Amino acid sequence: MRLTRLLTVSALLTVSTALAQTKTVIGVSIPAADHGWTAGVVYHANEAKKAVEKMYPGAQVIVKTAKDANEQANQIQDMVTVNKINTLVILPQESAPLTAPVAAVKRQGVYTVVVDRGLTNAAAQDAYVAGDNKGFGKVSAQFLGKQLGGKGNVVVLRGIPTVVDNQRVDAFEAAMKAGYPGVRILDKKFGNWNRDDAFKVMQDYLTRFPKIDAVWAADDDMAVGVLKAIQQAGRKDIRVVLGGAGMKEMIKKVMDGSDKLITADVTYPPSMIADAIMLAAKNRTAGKALPKSTIIPSVLVTKGNASKFYFPNSPF
Incomplete structure (x- = not known):
């Protein structure tokens, strides 16, 4: 009886450990709000964080902003070692300086989703989300x-x-x-x-x-x-x-x-960061890969359709 009980406890601990290891922890690395468009990115990233953590109670989203490429490179490595992220959604400050750091994170087993500013080597990413x-x-x-x-x-x-x-x-x-x-x-x-x-x-x-x-x-x-x-x-x-x-x-x-x-x-909406975070949460919590490329079309805005694209409460 005691042996059976110990085995049961051991089995529960194993399951709990496995669940902890598979918990979706999404790190989001984006530029600081140094102009209007990136202010919109920061706003939509934080809105997506709230939506994801409400929609997927087992998921965690960590949003960090960086003032330059060097800070961003250090930041994403910290999120791997300190925050134990297993998914990265990153809008790079610049393409070339971030390619090697993102590739390094991917080699550590982190699923990488690059947004907007593509890397100079597409092999460094698992998925890409951008405007057209x-x-x-x-x-x-x-x-x-x-x-x-x-x-x-x-x-x-x-x-x-x-x-x-x-x-x-x-x-x-x-x-x-x-x-x-x-x-x-x-x-x-x-x-x-x-x-x-x-x-x-x-x-x-x-x-x-x-x-x-x-x-x-x-x-x-x-x-x-x-x-x-x-x-x-x-x-x-x-x-x-x-x-x-x-x-x-x-x-x-x-x-x-x-x-x-x-x-x-x-159009080239900063809300694409939210699209990327939501796609990552939906697919990674289900253990699935994202589409290799998701492109959001650019549309000409004229007086005839401008009201559809006017969002007065947005920071951008």
Whole structure:
């Protein structure tokens, strides 16, 4: 009888240990809220944490923000050793510096889900969730080319050096060349998805180029800096400024028609981090793999559909 009881206790302890080992612990590593879009990412990540832990009582979600790539690399290793995560959802600060650290975490047995800014080596990740960056660039080029009637001078403000930025810009240039060969791209510089940096880049463009017909600022925060530079310079030659990502202030301008330079926007929602966290929770709690790639389409926002994309309570 005593032996049977001891065996039963031993069996229960074994089951309890196995359950503890298989508990889904999701580490979420994202950039700090250093501009509007990343503020939206932080907001949606924390909302997803609350939703997941309510929906899946056995799951735990740990959200951490990092100010740069070095801090993020240290952070994800700490989450493995200290927090014992078995799933990582990461939106990298930059592609190249985070590729090796994410690959190292994956080799330790952590299931890795990369969001938005793809790594330079796809083998470092188990799954990828992102907006349609190629579509973002293509839709932007098609809109501007049509607005200019197929002729004119365009300046481009890029984001930061990432796979995401390369995909957007390459698609933009390819679509413009194929559909509107009469449109000339005067220059393209990094504005770092930051309104202050974009302001300085646009000031440089305004100084160097006496005739600019349109500006593609591949992010709404940068578009804010562009508009400020144009206003201060008093330039009247620029006919259209196109940003992107769906900042509520820009969507409101499109809805109201309150700024003649802002007549459209292109979606790239920060809520994709929540989509990734929810997908990870749903699949990993069931012991399943995520789809290798999940792409969220980019949509052109105009006055006709802008109300569908306006979220006044969002930080972005």
